[in-house]
Amino acid sequence: MYIQSAQANSSTAEASEQRPHGQLVSRIVVDPPDLQAWREKLFNVDDTIILTNDQFETYFPHIDNVYSHRSTQKYKRKPFISHYWDCRMKGRPPGTPKSDDPSKKKRKRSARERDLCDVKIKITEYFPGATILPGDGDASLSLVSPSVYQTSQQQMFNDGLPRPMDAPVNGERFWTIQRVNGNGGNGKGDGVAGPHKHSLAKSDEIKKSTVQRYIAAQEKEAKKIQKPLPRRMSGAALATAKKHSREHELKLYAACFCPFSQRVWIALEAKGMQYQYCETDPFKRPTQLLEANPRGLVPAIREGDWASGESAIILEYLEDHNQTVPLSPTDPRLKANCRLWIDHINARIVPAFFALARATDFAKQSEYAEKLQNEITALVQAANDRGPYFLGEDLCLVDVHFAPFVLRMSRILRELRNWGDPVPGTRWQQWADALEQNPHVQATTSQKELYIETLDLFLNSRQPHGEYFGS
Ligand SMILES: N[C@@H](CCC(=O)N[C@@H](CS)C(=O)NCC(=O)O)C(=O)O
Known part of the structure; x- marks a missing residue:
């Protein structure tokens, strides 16, 4: 055939x-x-x-x-x-x-x-x-x-x-x-x-x-189409969510399948902040979510009478709000550099990731895998030589933006889209491993089945993660 x-x-x-x-x-x-x-x-x-x-x-x-x-x-x-x-x-x-x-x-x-x-x-x-x-x-x-x-x-x-x-x-x-x-x-x-x-x-x-x-x-x-899936948070993520289920003024509305939600969750954990984790199905449009983010997307946070959506904005807010564990460098040039590469992640890597995740045609998969790999290579080349993270030894906002997608490369793209693991011994592999092994990333990660089971949820999101036209 x-x-x-x-x-x-x-x-x-x-x-x-x-x-x-x-x-x-x-x-x-x-x-x-x-x-x-x-x-x-x-x-x-x-x-x-x-x-x-x-x-x-x-x-x-x-x-x-x-x-x-x-x-x-x-x-x-x-x-x-x-x-x-x-x-x-x-x-x-x-x-x-x-x-x-x-x-x-x-x-x-x-x-x-x-x-x-x-x-x-x-x-x-x-x-x-x-x-x-x-x-x-x-x-x-x-x-x-x-x-x-x-x-x-x-x-x-x-x-x-x-x-x-x-x-x-x-x-x-x-x-x-x-x-x-x-x-x-x-x-x-x-x-x-x-x-x-x-x-x-x-x-x-x-x-x-x-x-x-x-x-x-x-x-x-x-098979996935035939049988209903549990689609529930599991593993370390479930334990962390339970630990943060008590009422608190700072609330995170997040969904376990959502990479953008995971970014904010990683930052809250990395900073050791107190917060209330509220697992939220954005497709059901719950009132608390709509009040915090009228666009109805997760993640959103609320702190008293102030609320915001958009993972990148929330991460900046948390950074300004809590400096006990900084995730952004103080040097203005280094900081600008980080912003530039965060923009690269959001404007190039995320759409290329979604394009590949959506591609069921094998020839298209090769094409998009190549494009995604090229965008990643550009980012890796901009990273600190010694690593393991973007700026070197410490996790920073570039890593936080990137990590949920790196996790999903091995859990979704490798399983379904013929995506290759990083080549052993490369800086890319060193970084991907460091992100996988980071305790805050792990604390917000479910067992691997969840990511394939819920693939349709974030692919069907209203967000125009878009057609990828990267060249
Ligand atoms: N640009 C947004 C993207 C958020 C987003 O796409 N969230 C998806 C889940 S991964 C969502 O809430 N989808 C619900 C819907 O489309 O109705 C961010 O960075 O926060």
Whole structure:
């Protein structure tokens, strides 16, 4: 079954380079012909495999669970780019910190031994117009001499799978996949690296392929429509809300599913303030909420006869009101800088987040994921080098604005929208982990199911978080 058509959103080298980490294709074909044979072939990678763009996009997402992306090599003035992937059974490289965040998805790999397999592959993507020529300076090319290629164009090989008949000739994008390492000799004495030390079935037990994850996400969404959901606050958030349920002059009207509400809640907790938490369903338009915020949106706060809506305004108010734990720097330039990046979060990251969260079309998901990643990268580049937070060691308002969305990236976008975790060892990962592990963020976070269960609530909000036109 062909699910969604290819979106040729990367017809140039630049577009390919901008793709998020490890993400090579932009469509899903659930049930293509000869799938089992193709999976075996792409698992074994006995010889260099040449694929048309169509073949690569169709079959690689069915086998990408076997491998994990390690690095991408770009070449100056060359019409190709190489992506290196290790067999997933090689395990986590030494030095990659494990997250001890209890709400983070538990990975089966934590129990697995390391270095169970040594197979590495190189996937080379040749841009339109590239041809395979010997001596082009790249090792992969010398493996594919014109005569080999000639043969591959003309024959059906003994695995019975069709070869790309026209890829390098008619100037379309094409791909090669080849082994660059393996478990020693393969016993044939032909210099070819050895095979995987496990079966394809074993790889399938360990991780689902992109296509399987796509199908699971679709099923999850379908089930969600069928059964009524509890949609109730849970976990640490519930405990914190109970602790702050007593009548108090300062009231926070918030909804557990709402990222904007969570911002204000994090700030109240970080500042150690006394307040009353009032879980509020904005869709029911309760009077107390309308009195505090005539627009009827959460969050809103009330303090005596004064009230306000809008998370950014409330956060500024709390900052002016309570300086015991400041979340804003005193230096005017640094403060202006923070305001600038808060604006970036609200004007660019939030709409890009919503665009991706709303995208059920797989090709659109790739496009929006790339845009969201670019907006995040701009923010991360503006952050203090040492971290872990935006300004360094202490949580500030930029972090407070950002944190609820970072949490929802791993809880919603990763589960439903094919969003990739931050690349290990990067500043982005350091920041995302710090936000996940921050005690005030954790104290205001429910168990992860809540966020998927309530996705429709904040996506259906009246707020025009909008069409994202980021460029
Ligand atoms: N810009 C507002 C956004 C608040 C917002 O969108 N709240 C949503 C829940 S996440 C809401 O109250 N929706 C109710 C509705 O649309 O009727 C803020 O930052 O406070």
